Amino acid sequence: MEKRSYFAGKLLPYALLMPQLLVTIVFFYVPAGQAVYQSFLLQDAFGMSTQFVWLENYQLLLSDPGYYQAMTVTAVFSVAVTTLSLSAALLLAVQADKSLRGAGIYKTLLIWPYAVAPVVAGVLWLFMFQPSLGMVAGGLRRMGVDWNPYLNSGDALTLVVLAAAWKEVSYNFLFFLAGLQAIPKSLIEAAAIDGARPTRRFWTIIFPLLSPTAFYLLTVNIVYVFFDTFGIIHAVTHGGPAGATTTLVYKVFNDGRAGGDLGGSAAQSVILMAIVIALTAVQFRFIERKVNY
Amino acid sequence: MGTLKSILVGSALLTFTSLQASAQVEIQWWHAMSGANGDRIVKIANDFNASQSEFKVVPSFKGSYADTMNAGIAAFRAGGAPHILQVFEVGTATMMAAKGAIKPVHQLMAETGEPFDSKSYLPAVTGYYSTSKGDMLSFPFNSSTVVMWVNKDALKKAGVDKIPATWPETFDAATKLRAAGFDKCGVSTGWVTWVNIENFSAWHNQSLSTKANGLDGFDTEIAFNKSAAVVKHFENLVKYQKDKIYDYAGRTNEGEGRFTSGECPLFLTSSAFYGNVKANAKFDYTAAPMPYYPDVAGAPQNSIIGGASLWVMSGKPAAEYKGVAKFMTYLSSPAVQAWWSQETGYLPITPAAYEYSKKQGFFDKVPAAEIAIKEITNKEPTQNSRGLRLGNLVQIRDIWAEEIEQALTGKKPVQAALDAAAERGNQVLRQFERTAK
Numbered sequence: 001m002e003k004r005s006y007f008a009g010k011l012l013p014y015a016l017l018m019p020q021l022l023v024t025i026v027f028f029y030v031p032a033g034q035a036v037y038q039s040f041l042l043q044d045a046f047g048m049s050t051q052f053v054w055l056e057n058y059q060l061l062l063s064d065p066g067y068y069q070a071m072t073v074t075a076v077f078s079v080a081v082t083t084l085s086l087s088a089a090l091l092l093a094v095q096a097d098k099s100l101r102g103a104g105i106y107k108t109l110l111i112w113p114y115a116v117a118p119v120v121a122g123v124l125w126l127f128m129f130q131p132s133l134g135m136v137a138g139g140l141r142r143m144g145v146d147w148n149p150y151l152n153s154g155d156a157l158t159l160v161v162l163a164a165a166w167k168e169v170s171y172n173f174l175f176f177l178a179g180l181q182a183i184p185k186s187l188i189e190a191a192a193i194d195g196a197r198p199t200r201r202f203w204t205i206i207f208p209l210l211s212p213t214a215f216y217l218l219t220v221n222i223v224y225v226f227f228d229t230f231g232i233i234h235a236v237t238h239g240g241p242a243g244a245t246t247t248l249v250y251k252v253f254n255d256g257r258a259g260g261d262l263g264g265s266a267a268q269s270v271i272l273m274a275i276v277i278a279l280t281a282v283q284f285r286f287i288e289r290k291v292n293y
Numbered sequence: 294m295g296t297l298k299s300i301l302v303g304s305a306l307l308t309f310t311s312l313q314a315s316a317q318v319e320i321q322w323w324h325a326m327s328g329a330n331g332d333r334i335v336k337i338a339n340d341f342n343a344s345q346s347e348f349k350v351v352p353s354f355k356g357s358y359a360d361t362m363n364a365g366i367a368a369f370r371a372g373g374a375p376h377i378l379q380v381f382e383v384g385t386a387t388m389m390a391a392k393g394a395i396k397p398v399h400q401l402m403a404e405t406g407e408p409f410d411s412k413s414y415l416p417a418v419t420g421y422y423s424t425s426k427g428d429m430l431s432f433p434f435n436s437s438t439v440v441m442w443v444n445k446d447a448l449k450k451a452g453v454d455k456i457p458a459t460w461p462e463t464f465d466a467a468t469k470l471r472a473a474g475f476d477k478c479g480v481s482t483g484w485v486t487w488v489n490i491e492n493f494s495a496w497h498n499q500s501l502s503t504k505a506n507g508l509d510g511f512d513t514e515i516a517f518n519k520s521a522a523v524v525k526h527f528e529n530l531v532k533y534q535k536d537k538i539y540d541y542a543g544r545t546n547e548g549e550g551r552f553t554s555g556e557c558p559l560f561l562t563s564s565a566f567y568g569n570v571k572a573n574a575k576f577d578y579t580a581a582p583m584p585y586y587p588d589v590a591g592a593p594q595n596s597i598i599g600g601a602s603l604w605v606m607s608g609k610p611a612a613e614y615k616g617v618a619k620f621m622t623y624l625s626s627p628a629v630q631a632w633w634s635q636e637t638g639y640l641p642i643t644p645a646a647y648e649y650s651k652k653q654g655f656f657d658k659v660p661a662a663e664i665a666i667k668e669i670t671n672k673e674p675t676q677n678s679r680g681l682r683l684g685n686l687v688q689i690r691d692i693w694a695e696e697i698e699q700a701l702t703g704k705k706p707v708q709a710a711l712d713a714a715a716e717r718g719n720q721v722l723r724q725f726e727r728t729a730k
Contacts, residue, residue: 044728045366046391051727060724132551141477150543151534151702239691240544242698257363259688260387261724 122235153244567638684725
């Protein structure tokens, strides 16, 4: 006989769902709805005069070459940061998973950067790479590298990618390590007895078994790159030079807060929301199929 | 939940007010002065509070200029604006356009019966913050202008015996500096658009934008891209950037450390950089007037200001406005003004304060401090040098800086970059014009 609990009436289940629903409504649906409404308005910074302009904010946005530049920057930035932080974290996790002396210390040290706020991470990297004050920048310049993230867009992008990836390595490392430790040792041993070398064991056994972790991390990392790296960019480059590090979310901030263009900024955040929803949907629909659970 | 919240808030308020039993009227002052200048703000407030018992000015630091302005705007929208908000000069047009959100200073002084004469302030300063009829809208608090900071030891080392007065001389000196080992940067500028577009145009009597740079109306159109002098200046900057005779140092003041560290011996930036230079420069330094191009007729004209002013927010009770007005009067007094300007390098905003410092012999001791006043009062201001008032100037400055960066990195020819700067700037201006109606 099947045991199944059920609730009489509809009140209790709704009551139990209520807290979660409330949180989602208050922190997601209401602000998102406001953003959509705001994106149809033309308003001054103080909210003293408001005009309803239909889709004009979107038209302006889509005819602005700067917006497409921000899209390209975001694409490059997110691919670079995700690839770098995931692969570095995987490498570190595989190494830390071996029986080493003092592995505990390595693990602790590797996890530390996660406790650093994005802005602080940005400032730390800026301290090293600021052209006139930074130690590393000084070294680079002595070696004849013309390092100048204030003017050279490649240098600026490299710097924010490094800072953003460094910050996320810890988080990825933690999950990869947990994933690795969950893989039954017997599988690996069996493969070893069959004569598989470490590299082959990694690609045919460990990596596929890690794929749920990797997939989860990919999704989380994309969201991180899209939204949380904002603090790093603000601290390090302010989106410059010439918009080379202005990602979509940074543009939302800059146009809305610094520029006082709330309507345009809201339109951007609506588009950004659509992009992230689409990306996540694609990830779940197509990549998840290839994942072994 | 609503009741619980109101009970909590209510009891918190009760405790708060009972603690304030002496019934002093509090005046909230939000400002953007960090570090040593932040301490000076606190001192001014404390001195004012000690000078009388009726009002208490409470200063709060709200971050950078842009952060402070945004905090004020957000607080206004939420119904909790401070009494006094420090807003940088580029936010002036935005504040002016927000008619219902602000209380014009001239009106405040008249309503509260405080003695006030807008003519007792330096016209070059107040012009920026007044309507075309001359009514003062905000209180000019900290104003500075562009000067050239000079590392005299470096010039000596490079064999330059005269501080350069013109741009050709400056580039010559920077070339010699490069040969003398200053190969990372001969001359540079902080606040790239404020120095090289806004002040450069005023100093050379070139039109930055139509309608007297926006002072005569929001329907202004950017014109500096049509000025031969501006174009030539940027062509020079781009040319000298290649060998780092000129080296770009960022959009705001982040590059100023390159002067105090000795890396960059000639540096054009705010006169208010003085406090920092005094504290950190380990070499013989001075300030000199901005260089000019001698072949431009009428140059040098006069420079324009930067810095910030204090805006009074609307919708407060009359008793509190009384305190705000008293505080403004206190701030304008020659002793306070002279102390503030001597400490910071900001301009004294009244001729009386200027005289006060002169009498104390301050400028004999620190001649560099007088350069800024001399520049700003150099000639009777023209249509091109009264000031500028462009809406959303924060955003426009970013656009200009972006285009300048494009030119300096060789991605765009100078004229194309300046044309794009004007065109994109005009788009923002038109957008602002619509919301400002």
